[in-house]
Amino acid sequence: MAEAPAQTAARSVDDIKRDPLVADAVARVADAIVDAKEFAGEITLTVAKDRIRDVAQSFKDDGFTYLVDLAGLDYSKYPNWKGERFAVAYMLYSFKKNARIRLKTFTSDAIPTVTTVWKTANWHERETFDMLGIKFDGHPNLERILMWEGFNGHPLRKDFPVRGIDTGARIYPEVFPEGGGPKAGSTGKDVKDVNVYKGEWKDYGTWPAAALPAAPKPAAAAPKPAAPAPQIAGEVEEGEVEN
Amino acid sequence: MFDVHEMEVNFGPQHPSTHGVLRILLKIDGERIVEAKPIIGYLHRGTEKLFEHMTYPACIPHTDRMDYIAAATNNLGFVEAVEKLMGVTAQIPRRAQLMRVMLSELQRISSHLLWLATHAIDIGAMTPFFYCFREREQVLDLFEIYCGARLTLNCMRIGGMPDDLPAGWLEDLEAFTAKFDAAVDEYESLLTNNRIWKRRTVGIGVISAEDAIDWGITGPPLRGSGVEWDLRRAQPYECYPELQFEIPVGKNGDTYDRYLVRMAEMRQSNRILKQCIPLVKATPAGEIKAKISRVIRPPEGEIYHSIESPKGELGYYIVSDGKTQTAYRCRVRPPSFVNLQALPAMAKGHLVSDLVALIGTIDIVLGEVDR
Numbered sequence: 001m002a003e004a005p006a007q008t009a010a011r012s013v014d015d016i017k018r019d020p021l022v023a024d025a026v027a028r029v030a031d032a033i034v035d036a037k038e039f040a041g042e043i044t045l046t047v048a049k050d051r052i053r054d055v056a057q058s059f060k061d062d063g064f065t066y067l068v069d070l071a072g073l074d075y076s077k078y079p080n081w082k083g084e085r086f087a088v089a090y091m092l093y094s095f096k097k098n099a100r101i102r103l104k105t106f107t108s109d110a111i112p113t114v115t116t117v118w119k120t121a122n123w124h125e126r127e128t129f130d131m132l133g134i135k136f137d138g139h140p141n142l143e144r145i146l147m148w149e150g151f152n153g154h155p156l157r158k159d160f161p162v163r164g165i166d167t168g169a170r171i172y173p174e175v176f177p178e179g180g181g182p183k184a185g186s187t188g189k190d191v192k193d194v195n196v197y198k199g200e201w202k203d204y205g206t207w208p209a210a211a212l213p214a215a216p217k218p219a220a221a222a223p224k225p226a227a228p229a230p231q232i233a234g235e236v237e238e239g240e241v242e243n
Numbered sequence: 244m245f246d247v248h249e250m251e252v253n254f255g256p257q258h259p260s261t262h263g264v265l266r267i268l269l270k271i272d273g274e275r276i277v278e279a280k281p282i283i284g285y286l287h288r289g290t291e292k293l294f295e296h297m298t299y300p301a302c303i304p305h306t307d308r309m310d311y312i313a314a315a316t317n318n319l320g321f322v323e324a325v326e327k328l329m330g331v332t333a334q335i336p337r338r339a340q341l342m343r344v345m346l347s348e349l350q351r352i353s354s355h356l357l358w359l360a361t362h363a364i365d366i367g368a369m370t371p372f373f374y375c376f377r378e379r380e381q382v383l384d385l386f387e388i389y390c391g392a393r394l395t396l397n398c399m400r401i402g403g404m405p406d407d408l409p410a411g412w413l414e415d416l417e418a419f420t421a422k423f424d425a426a427v428d429e430y431e432s433l434l435t436n437n438r439i440w441k442r443r444t445v446g447i448g449v450i451s452a453e454d455a456i457d458w459g460i461t462g463p464p465l466r467g468s469g470v471e472w473d474l475r476r477a478q479p480y481e482c483y484p485e486l487q488f489e490i491p492v493g494k495n496g497d498t499y500d501r502y503l504v505r506m507a508e509m510r511q512s513n514r515i516l517k518q519c520i521p522l523v524k525a526t527p528a529g530e531i532k533a534k535i536s537r538v539i540r541p542p543e544g545e546i547y548h549s550i551e552s553p554k555g556e557l558g559y560y561i562v563s564d565g566k567t568q569t570a571y572r573c574r575v576r577p578p579s580f581v582n583l584q585a586l587p588a589m590a591k592g593h594l595v596s597d598l599v600a601l602i603g604t605i606d607i608v609l610g611e612v613d614r
Contacts, residue, residue: 039544040327066456069547071560071574078571079564089560091547091576095456095470098477102547120459123584131291146284146613155292162289162296 016043021099025062029055044089044102049111055103056090056117064092064101067114070124072132075106077158084108086134110135131156248272256285260365260599263609265583269595276598279590281583286613294573299325299539300401302573307395309575310611312357315350315386316552318399319343323480324548324559325401328541334533338526339403340481345416345519346389346398347550348512352423353382354553354606355505355512359430362502362603366443371433378426381419388412401539403532408523417520423513431506444499448589448601451496458585462555462578463504464605468496474551482522486515498604505606540568547576554578554606575614579607 011019016036017026022043026033032051037044047055068091075081083106090103105111113136115121125136126145133154136142144151153160249272255261264285270278290309294302306321307314326332360375383393388409390398398405434440450460455468465472473490475483491507493500543565549558555578562572582605589605590598 040330040546042546044545067459068549068556069558069560069574069576071572071576073562073572079566089545091558091560095472100547102545118459119454119457120581120584123580127580144284146287148284155289160292162292 011038017045019043021097022059022101025055025059025064028058042100042102044104047103047105049105049107052088052090052103052105053112053114053117056114059092059101059103060117063094063096066093066095067091067118067120067124068093068100070114070121070128072128072134072156074132074156074158086132088128088134090114107134110137112137113139115139130154133157249277254279254595254598256282261602262361262607265602265607265609265612267586267598269598271595274594274596276590276593276595279587279598281586283580283583283609283612286609288614290614291573291575294570296569298568299541299570302570303399303401304395304397307397308610309577309614310552310554310557310579310608311394312608313350313354313553314394314396315346315398316354316550316557318396319347319481320548320550320552320557320559322399322401323550324546324561325539325541327548328544328546328561328563329401329535329539330542331402331533331535334535335403335481336526336530336533337482338407338523338528339531339533341519341523341526342404342408342531343399344481344483344486345516345523346386346396348515348519349382349385349416351512351553352509353379353386355509356382358505358553358603358606359502362600362606363434363440365599365603366440368434368437368440371430374426374430374433378423385412385416385419388415400532402535407529407531413520413523416516420513420516420520424510427506427509427513434502435506441499443597443600444502444604445497446495447498447593447597448604449495449497450585450589454588455496455585458588459581460555460585462551462553462582462606463501463508464582464585465555466491467493467501467504469494474549474556478549480550486518488512488515498600501604538568541565549576552578554608554611555582577611577614579605579609579611580614583607583612 013036016038017023017030017033022045026045029051032048032055033045034048035046037046070091071089073087073089074085075083075087076085085108087104087106088111091100092103093100111134113121113125115125116138122140123145125139126142128134129136129142130144130146131154143149147155249270252269252271254267254269256264256266261267266282266285268280268282269276288308290305293305297305303318303321306317310317323332326335356375356379360372360379363371386396386398387393389412390396390405450458450464450468452468452470455465455470469492471490471492474480475488476490488511491504491511493504541563543563545560545562547558547560549556556576557578558576560572560574560576561570564571586601586605589601593601
C-alpha cells in the first residue's frame with residue numbers, strides 16, 4: 001500500500017527537513033539535526049548525540065508519542081565505514097499523523113538516555129546495553145537483561161564470535177578468569193560475589209580495533225599445553241555466509 | 244531495607260502459569276504485591292546474531308522459533324520487511340497475498356485460542372481449555388495440510404509462497420469457518436457472564452490509554468484500553484484494505500476488557516477468512532511467486548516494517564550494506580517483550596493470584612521475549 005519506494009528523485013537534506021511530517025519538530029531543534037536520509041519512503045534523521053533527549057522531547061511534543069523500537073548497531077565491520085562505531089536508532093510513530101520516522105545517533109561509547117521521555121525506552125536501552133555495550137547516561141537501572149549478570153562481552157558486537165564463548169573465558173581471557181560465568185545458586189545481582197569477576201573491568205579503548213591494547217601474557221601462570229578449546233559449533237568465520 | 248511484613252519470593256521460572264520461563268521477583272506483603280520485577284533471558288538464543296550470519300531466506304525458519312505460537316505472522320513480518328528492502332512489495336501476486344492473509348488470520352485464531360485456554364485454566368476454569376483445543380486442533384490440521392508442520396510453519400518465502408494450496412484445502416477451511424462462530428459463542432457462554440470469571444478479571448491490571456502508549460503496549464492490550472489502533476487498518480499491508488473487518492476496542496483497560504477484545508478479534512478473523520475464500524478461488528491457480536532474483540542481495544539501506552501479530556506490533560528493522568546476501572543487522576521488535584515491561588506497573592497492589600491473571604492477559608511468549 002503506502003510503501004511504494006519513493007526513490008525516484010532523492011531529496012536533499014534540507015528538503016527532507018522541510019517535509020511536513022517533521023518540519024515542526026525539526027524547527028525547534030534545527031541545530032541538532034546533522035543529516036537526513038530517505039530510503040523506501042522512510043525518513044531517517046541523524047541527531048547529534050548530546051542533543052538526542054531534546055530532539056526526542058521535541059518529537060514527542062509534536063505527536064510522536066509512541067517509541068516503537070530502539071535498536072543498537074555496531075558499524076565496525078560495515079564496508080568503508082569512517083564514522084563512530086555504534087549507532088542507536090529510534091523508531092517513532094505518531095498516532096495523529098499515522099506516520100513513522102527514525103532518529104539515529106552515532107556514538108563510540110555512551111549517549112543520554114531517553115527513558116525520561118518514553119517509559120518504554122527502559123528495557124530497550126537495557127537490551128542495547130546488554131547486547132552492544134552502549135551505555136545510556138542517566139538510565140535508572142542500566143543492567144543486563146537477556147544475558148546473566150556477570151556475563152563477559154556483548155553478543156551483538158561484530159567481534160563477538162557467532163559460535164559463542166566459553167562463559168567469558170575464551171575471548172577476553174585477560175579480563176575474565178577461566179570457568180567464569182553462572183553457577184548453580186547464582187541469583188544475579190544480589191549475590192554478585194558468588195562467581196562474578198571482582199577485579200577492575202578493563203577499558204578497551206576506542207574503536208578502531210587497531211587501537212586495542214594487546215592482550216598481556218598471563219604472568220606467572222605456567223603456560224598450559226595448547227589444549228584445544230571445546231567447540232560449541234562448527235568453525236564459522238565471522239561474516240561468512242552459511243546456508 | 245525491608246518492612247517487617249514484607250518478604251521476597253521467586254515466581255517461576257519453572258511454573259506452569261508463567262507460560263514458559265519467565266521469572267518474577269516478587270516483594271509481597273502477605274498476599275499483596277508490593278513490587279514485581281520480571282527477570283528474563285532464560286530462553287535467549289541469539290536469534291538476532293544468527294540473522295547476521297545467514298542469507299535472508301535461511302532466516303525464515305528462525306523467525307518461527309521466536310513466537311512459536313504464531314509462526315505464520317513472524318514469517319509474514321520478516322518476508323515483507325525483506326520485500327520492502329528490495330522494493331518488490333508491489334510485485335507479490337494477488338493469490339500469494341490472499342494466502343498470506345488467510346494463514347496469518349488462522350494463526351491469529353490459533354494463538355488467541357491458546358491464550359484463552361491457558362488464561363482460563365490459570366484462573367481456574369478448566370472446561371474452556373478442552374473446548375479451545377478442540378478448535379485449535381482443526382486450525383493446526385489446516386496448517387499441516389498446507390505446509391506439513393503444525394507449529395514451526397516456515398510457510399512463506401521472500402517474493403511469495405512456497406506452494407500452492409493443496410486440493411480440498413479451501414473446502415476444509417470453509418467447513419471450519421462455518422462452525423467457528425458457534426464455537427466462540429460456546430466459549431463465551433462459559434465465561435463472559437460467569438460471576439467467578441468477572442470477579443477475577445474486572446478491574447484487574449487497569450492501564451490507561453496514555454500509559455499504554457507511553458509503555459509502548461500494542462495489540463489487544465492497547466485496544467483493551469480504548470485505543471482503536473490496528474496496523475491492519477492504520478498501515479495496511481497485503482490485501483487488507485479490501486477486506487471488511489472491525490477493530491474491537493475495550494473501555495476500561497482491565498483484564499476483562501482485554502478478554503472481550505480478543506474474543507471479538509477471533510470473530511473478526513473468521514469474518515476475514517470467509518471473505519478470502521471466494522477471492523482466492525477467483526485467482527488463477529499457481530500464481531504464487533513474484534519473479535525476483537533467487538540470490539537475494541538487497542540494495543544498501545535500512546527499513547523498518549511491522550505487522551499486526553496476534554500479540555501486537557511485530558517489527559523488523561533491517562540494515563543492509565548492499566554487498567552481501569546477509570543482513571548487516573536485523574533487529575526484531577517483539578510485542579511480548581515490550582508488553583511485558585508494563586507488568587510491574589499493572590501488578591502493583593494486586594494479589595499474587597491476580598499476577599497469574601495478568602501474565603495471562605498480556606499474552607506473552609517467552610521465545611519472543613528472549614529471542
